């Protein structure tokens with residue numbers, strides 16, 4: 001049985017975390033003179049009364065609302081300043097710089113490698129197989145006693161496909177470190193989330209975000225779900241007030257409008273299928289990779305030339321043609337119905353030009 005507390009860095013194991021004023025007194029009172037705040041208020045005025053006070057370090061009201069939509073208990077939930085903060089904290093809490101390593105599975109989200117480099121942690125890369133699935137044999141070979149984290153992005157960015165569930169389960173069952181499943185695009189997927197498996201696997205970390213389906217990329221709010229020991233370690237290492245009051249207020253308000261989010265998800269999935277079918281008809285398109293996300297990876301005859309021609313027409317896509325296993329590919333985010341039509345028409349005119 002894996003011992004999460006032994007997995008953390010020695011200095012983190014021994015760390016006494018910063019204790020905030022709100023940690024030391026949590027009750028109700030009429031006079032708060034403990035945190036050197038401005039007792040008069042904030043210049044925002046009485047309608048935003050609480051902005052002179054430090055926010056709840058553990059964001060319990062927001063976690064409670066998230067818990068009600070996700071079905072994950074509050075004590076298994078961590079909130080970060082974007083998923084990117086959770087990714088960085090996992091490195092800082094579990095990976096000894098210059099000694100430990102992590103396994104990454106390219107082509108995948110670039111932030112894992114950047115975080116590894118910032119933290120001076122070796123990133124061992126095992127390419128996905130054709131079809132962008134896990135190479136379980138090579139992954140097993142890459143792991144040693146110093147491997148602390150494996151990042152599995154599913155649906156994967158930039159390829160769009162979900163990773164075969166039983167393959168992920170194989171890694172979860174056999175790896176003695178943390179398996180981080182990045183589900184940034186899970187709302188668009190046919191594949192089910194892994195948050196229901198948290199009670200099965202003490203080494204499972206599921207990342208989700210408010211940046212994509214929730215339409216709140218500017219807010220910077222990411223979620224990590226895991227067993228209690230992992231969450232406790234992340235809370236110990238995080239900056240005390242990592243989620244500011246306006247983010248907590250706005251996210252609570254957004255959650256009330258979940259019906260709108262679900263409607264956008266439905267349209268996006270419909271548009272993804274439609275755009276995929278339309279693109280396949282174009283002679284310049286060699287392959288439309290199947291997608292479970294809100295974007296599609298498309299192999300075209302001349303990627304860079306097509307990318308530049310689209311830019312000329314004011315349409316910005318992502319050139320992924322220099323990424324491992326994505327040669328010749330552009331990545332198209334699914335836009336509004338009108339935007340997708342504009343993209344398709346532009347590609348058709350390029351075809352005849």
Ligand SMILES: *Cc1c(COP(=O)(O)O)cnc(C)c1O
Pocket residue numbers: 081082083084085109153157182184208209210211212217220221222
């Ligand atoms: C967009 C994206 C995220 C989101 O990161 P935030 O910091 O929450 O905005 C995370 N993982 C992947 C794979 C992404 O594509």
